[in-house]
Amino acid sequence: MTIVLVGGGHAHLKCILDIRKKPLSNQNIFLISPNRYQYYSGMFSGYTEGLYSIDDIRIDLKYMAEKSGLTFIEDSVTEVSLTDKTLETKTGTMIPFSVVSFDTGSYIEGPSSFKDYLVQIKPNYLFANKIKEYREVEFPVVVGGGASGIEIALAITAWRKRNGYPANVTLISSSKLLPSSSSKTSKLTREIAVRKGLSLMEGDSVAEMNGSHVITQNGRSLPHSRLLWLTGPSPSGIFKESTLPCDQNGFLLVEKTLQAKGLPFIFGAGDCITLKSFPELPKNGVYAVRQAELLWNNITSYLNCEVCSTFSPQRHFLSLLSTGDKEALLQYGRFTAHNKLAWKLKNKIDTDYMQKYI
């Protein structure tokens, strides 16, 4: 039997630990990832602001995999063949599998006509180097008023203030800030952003671009040194191109057991999947971590012809959004607070998480 874990995302990290605790006999297990390191997005804002070092935010996948008896392959999967149960990789290697699991995250797709002016931060191993260059540019412009856009724009602002650069970061958002939160929370976030020196263009979007300027839908023109495009998640093309079951956007469609619809030997977790029963579930690290709890159990149950457990998402989850200067916005259900304590809690949760994978 050959089990292949594709991508070193949250759920597969947990699988690697589960395998270490209870090794399987007579199985070849592979982990495929385009980079030896997995970078933890929960700490991207702190890294951007200069609060964490590169080693604080990354996990050595090769070391972890080999310590658990897996074979690590530094490559990317580009296609899945269902007829002969084989994965094809970017380097042209063919890897046969009995069971395959995908935890490959998501991409961010800016309009193709602006491609030359966008900073490419995905796959996530690109983030650290790209953001280090970007926080120093003359005119930083971030696009996207969701959690990641706000966090990174505020982190760049904090870093620039602390390092003697002009605090001239602009955030463009077609919606209000944090569109899926309450109006009260959006308003509070706006106040925090303005107080911290972020220039906001809410209810506006990028209409045109050239090498030096952005023209917005509302007719405003502003200089840019390329754009950090942090709008919602997009799928990779693998699933659609391989004719695997997908939602209308191209994310792998899975049952509550995390098995692909009609293909029980294919599993998936994290951003790269859509749950058939919960299609609206947001794609974030919180659900990726929750799915991790049952992924390896379900893979082994499937191999042993046992019944797989089902995933049911919690209604509310704790959201901690770093706002710079060691402050964070905490949201849980209808409760919202913004202070240093929330950042301390975020720091504790994130550093505890990383400790498990050293």
Ligand SMILES: Cc1cc2nc3c(=O)[nH]c(=O)nc-3n(C[C@H](O)[C@H](O)[C@H](O)COP(=O)(O)OP(=O)(O)OC[C@H]3O[C@@H](n4cnc5c(N)ncnc54)[C@H](O)[C@@H]3O)c2cc1C
């Ligand atoms: C700037 C930013 C900040 C964010 N901050 C937060 C936050 O604070 N909290 C939060 O909950 N969420 C945050 N998110 C969202 C979060 O990053 C994702 O929801 C989360 O990482 C999804 O986890 P995952 O396990 O699905 O995949 P990921 O963590 O993205 O890991 C996927 C892995 O698969 C690899 N891979 C990709 N394609 C292939 C392939 N073809 N073959 C093999 N391997 C492949 C990638 O290199 C990567 O190592 C943030 C996102 C961004 C962009």
